Amino acid sequence: MSYSYQRIVVKIGSNVLTLFNGLPDLERIAHLVDQIAALKKRGLEVILISSGAVASGRSMITIPEKKDNVAARQLLASIGQIKLINTYLSYFEKHGILCSQVLVTKEDFRDRLHYLNIKNCLEILLKHRVVPVINENDVVSVTELMFTDNDELAGLVASMLEADALIILSNVDGIYTGDPNLPGSVVITDVRKGNEEIQSGISISKSSSGRGGMVTKLGMANKVASLGIPVHIANGKKDHILSLILDKKIEHTYFHPEKQVSGKKKWIAHAWESATGSITINQGAKEVLLSGQARSLLPVGITEVCSDFKKGDIIRIMDTSFKLIGVGIAEYGADKARERTGIKGHKALVHYNYFYLVD
Secondary structure, eight states, X not given: OOOOOSEEEXXXXXXXXXXTTSSBOHHHHHXXXXXXXXXXXXXXXXXXXXXXXXXXXXXXXXXXXXXXXXXXXXXXXXXXXXHHHHHHHHHHHTTTOOEEEEEEOGGGGTSHHHHHHHHHHHHHXXXXXXXXXXXEOTTTOOGGGSOSSHHHHHXXXXXXXXXXXXXXXXXXXXXBSSOTTSTTOOBOOEEOTTOOGGGGGOOOOBOSSSSOBHHHHHHHHHHHHHTTOOXXXXXXXXXXHHHHHHTTOSOOEEEOOOOOOOHHHHHHHHHGGGOOEEEEEXXXXXXXXXXXXXXXXXXXXXXXXXXXXXXXXXXXEEOTTOOEEEEEEOSSOHHHHHHHXXXXXXXXXXXXXGEEEOO
16 A cells, blocks of 8 residues: 655755765666656656755865865855756656756745745646756855755745655664664654654764754654644665655654645745744733634734734744744734734734744
């Protein structure tokens, strides 16, 4: 019995795509393309989130070790991105499949209009049976503009496109009960909401090639699963891994999805850090929002409008100690919110469908 997915996002990490010396593993890339081609023959839509630009650049140019890290990354990514996409292009062409390059920054997803533009672009590519190859634009993404790593980007794209599943390929079999290198550690195969044991098995170390580690994978996977999308974390170094996952024939870590939420709520979940305005609410309103019930935030529960915002902006919702509770889309601007603060009988400032509880 197989998973009945139609649209999947596949994220391939740097450690899967590179050799021990940090150079691209072309044989592995070719095999992964073969697998994606096989999935497309099964009728699946595949969106590829691929690392590897810096490694590809490293195969083409040698730079002094004393070179500034940011400048070195920009140099290698700028050169390597061309090499990487041409590698994918040549391998996909052997299967009669077109692929496209989509380079993005975190800033592109903070604005709702830009977000929808990217979504529309990806939808038209999929409509024409093109495989989008998405990567962060490391040439312009530096410091605060960067995604934590491509896991974060993958989660955002999976949510944006309302994918049926997100598959994260790393260089280990999944998330373990302890250090994977120690005897006795086993793969945690099923993760559900409230599963506390999993945190104890996470290593805080990052991979040698990428920017992230299992901590960021866990956080992102939990968020995506909470939005109704199942997540698989598996070993991309194993042959035929994608078909083995979909056919339930290999041990890996599976995050069970919760109830599906709206597309706009998925955007809020990933874009909330760019919230513009902020308000504080009283204890009663806080308890209602934390209860999990389908209840909206009414002006009667607001104690203060702390900073300005316009209708349609994402705003921070805090308690009277300024602790963040959640975020949501404002149904009207700060001026009206101030006029209605603490008063009954007015329209909700944040509708439940557009509220996201920040964990």
